[in-house]
Amino acid sequence: MKKLSMLFLAAMLAFSSVGIAGEETGAQGNPPVQSQVVTQKDPVKQLRGKLLYKRNQIRKLERAALAVDPALEAKVEQLENERQSLYVAVKPELEELYAAEKELLNQIDAAKSEK
Secondary structure (H helix, E strand, O other): OOHHHHHHHHHHHHHHHHHHHHHHHHHOOOOOOOOOOOOOOHHHHHHHHHHHHHHHHHHHHHHHHHHHHHHHHHHHHHHHHHHHHHHHHHHHOOOHHHHHHHHHHHHHHHHHHHH
């Protein structure tokens, strides 16, 4: 057991002296190479991420408000239908996309209620 601990101590001293010698050579003239890469994020991506986060917060609070007041839900649905009809008047191909969207939302609600 003593031999093993002495061997371990000798190995630690040997490896620590190698590390010190490496640091000294770096300070003398050749600076040690840093392998750290500084990654800068694209500011547009950061802003889009913040926007997405804020929109999700807004949607969450809007759903909570709609759950509290059924009259508000009916009013919002009426306004949404008016908005969609204005868009359909300009671009008629939107009508089938809106219908597909409503169908998918109904399927999602049905799947949620099954759980």
